[in-house]
Amino acid sequence: MNKVYVVGIGPGGADQITPRAREAMNRAEVLCGYTVYIDLVRPLYPDKEVFTTPMTRERERCRRCLELARSGRTVAMLCSGDAGVYGMAGPLLQLCPEFPEVEVEVVPGATAALSGGAVLGAPLMHDFCVISLSDLLTPWETIETRLLCAARGDFSICLYNPSSKKRADYLRRACDILLREKAPGTVCGWVRNIGREGQERRVLTLAELREETVDMFTTVFIGSSATREINGWMVTPRGYEAKE
Amino acid sequence: MNKVYVVGIGPGGADQITPRAREAMNRAEVLCGYTVYIDLVRPLYPDKEVFTTPMTRERERCRRCLELARSGRTVAMLCSGDAGVYGMAGPLLQLCPEFPEVEVEVVPGATAALSGGAVLGAPLMHDFCVISLSDLLTPWETIETRLLCAARGDFSICLYNPSSKKRADYLRRACDILLREKAPGTVCGWVRNIGREGQERRVLTLAELREETVDMFTTVFIGSSATREINGWMVTPRGYEAKE
Numbered sequence: 042m043n044k045v046y047v048v049g050i051g052p053g054g055a056d057q058i059t060p061r062a063r064e065a066m067n068r069a070e071v072l073c074g075y076t077v078y079i080d081l082v083r084p085l086y087p088d089k090e091v092f093t094t095p096m097t098r099e100r101e102r103c104r105r106c107l108e109l110a111r112s113g114r115t116v117a118m119l120c121s122g123d124a125g126v127y128g129m130a131g132p133l134l135q136l137c138p139e140f141p142e143v144e145v146e147v148v149p150g151a152t153a154a155l156s157g158g159a160v161l162g163a164p165l166m167h168d169f170c171v172i173s174l175s176d177l178l179t180p181w182e183t184i185e186t187r188l189l190c191a192a193r194g195d196f197s198i199c200l201y202n203p204s205s206k207k208r209a210d211y212l213r214r215a216c217d218i219l220l221r222e223k224a225p226g227t228v229c230g231w232v233r234n235i236g237r238e239g240q241e242r243r244v245l246t247l248a249e250l251r252e253e254t255v256d257m258f259t260t261v262f263i264g265s266s267a268t269r270e271i272n273g274w275m276v277t278p279r280g281y282e283a284k285e
Numbered sequence: 286m287n288k289v290y291v292v293g294i295g296p297g298g299a300d301q302i303t304p305r306a307r308e309a310m311n312r313a314e315v316l317c318g319y320t321v322y323i324d325l326v327r328p329l330y331p332d333k334e335v336f337t338t339p340m341t342r343e344r345e346r347c348r349r350c351l352e353l354a355r356s357g358r359t360v361a362m363l364c365s366g367d368a369g370v371y372g373m374a375g376p377l378l379q380l381c382p383e384f385p386e387v388e389v390e391v392v393p394g395a396t397a398a399l400s401g402g403a404v405l406g407a408p409l410m411h412d413f414c415v416i417s418l419s420d421l422l423t424p425w426e427t428i429e430t431r432l433l434c435a436a437r438g439d440f441s442i443c444l445y446n447p448s449s450k451k452r453a454d455y456l457r458r459a460c461d462i463l464l465r466e467k468a469p470g471t472v473c474g475w476v477r478n479i480g481r482e483g484q485e486r487r488v489l490t491l492a493e494l495r496e497e498t499v500d501m502f503t504t505v506f507i508g509s510s511a512t513r514e515i516n517g518w519m520v521t522p523r524g525y526e527a528k529e
Binding site for chain 1 (some may be wrong): 293295298299300301302303304305308343367368369370371372374375376378379381382391392393394395396399400402403404406407408409410411412413414415416417421422423427430431433434435437438439440515516518520521522523524
């Protein structure tokens with residue numbers, strides 16, 4: 042069958058992979074993905090053919106998957122978290138017109154906003170935005186505009202890719218933009234290595250977050266004006282619950 | 286053990302429930318939740334004690350779960366989609382201070398933004414907002430502000446609760462607000478009964494969406510200015526891929 046499954050495997054542990062995602066991997070003759078994600082599922086499929094590629098060159102990776110599928114192999118392209126949120130479903134579907142004989146199925150998984158949110162409590166209980174601080178493919182001006190709009194809308198905000206070697210000060214820059222609209226005491230949180238060994242979490246204020254050093258394995262949460270710390274949890278009420 | 290698991294069961298099918306969520310339900314002596322969600326997992330646990338409550342009265346439902354846990358029962362509170370996105374994790378954690386002896390664990394699942402997004406392709410591939418059109422707990426003015434801020438930030442937008450008997454014209458009202466900032470040709474989509482029997486989908490323009498009649502079982506997606514329809518899929522590129 043000429044088929045590519047784009048599979049979200051969740052935060053990492055096998056217990057977070059849905060039966061539907063497992064079934065897609067079972068059917069696949071070839072598992073493809075970034076080395077780290079392949080390593081996560083390798084123990085489940087010790088004998089399955091894999092091909093791994095570095096973090097960049099996503100389009101090349103997608104093209105290779107579609108070529109394998111055109112040649113008759115069933116392929117599963119693995120993504121950490123969800124297949125559709127900063128994952129590979131987009132780049133792969135963009136190449137589809139060149140591979141009309143290949144069927145694509147997108148299999149969802151829990152993205153870091155959900156799996157990290159669960160570790161902190163319920164930071165995204167009400168309306169929220171997800172914004173990546175990576176300017177590899179997006180001009181920083183666009184990221185700034187989105188941060189400002191998200192703050193003006195009083196959304197809870199989840200930040201992906203908050204830092205990297207090249208972007209060590211990006212979280213601070215983001216906090217400075219958010220602080221134009223949000224109070225320094227706004228309840229925030231971060232989770233590192235979600236659902237993996239060495240998982241860490243912290244609930245803190247926006248002013249404290251500005252001074253925090255985080256790495257690329259960290260997901261950051263900024264509360265709305267209604268978000269509160271309750272028994273160490275980060276909790277955003279659902280609207281105005283007094284009405285209930 | 287005095288424990289409540291707040292469990293996201295995903296869009297509905299058993300194949301979308303993670304092993305971690307299943308394990309929480311296995312451990313639970315009592316399954317609690319809105320009737321429709323209990324019915325979804327009932328076949329998996331025909332003999333397990335359940336208590337169901339109507340859609341409203343969430344706080345009452347959470348209090349009952351915490352009381353059961355305090356009395357020594359292990360409880361699993363089920364939520365469709367994710368436990369943290371318009372789910373029960375928030376209301377339950379808000380009551381925690383009254384039940385210091387009860388341990389709470391939040392188990393994530395795929396919310397409709399992810400499971401519906403996978404049906405349409407990759408509408409939320411880049412930065413996005415999730416907004417509920419329900420004004421049961423949120424003033425409509427707040428919803429309007431968030432729609433406008435999301436549009437000004439050129440986010441992809443996922444709309445929950447786009448309609449109900451009482452709110453038949455809310456999607457049209459939302460589209461009118463978005464049309465102040467977004468082009469009428471903006472690529473949009475909707476999915477009905479995600480992952481359940483009778484699943485339907487449509488990719489259409491924002492102008493067409495304004496005229497569309499949807500129900501409360503529908504999740505709506507509005508693209509960013511970069512979102513395209515490709516072979517019937519709704520696809521948002523990841524930033525400016527020319528850079529790749």
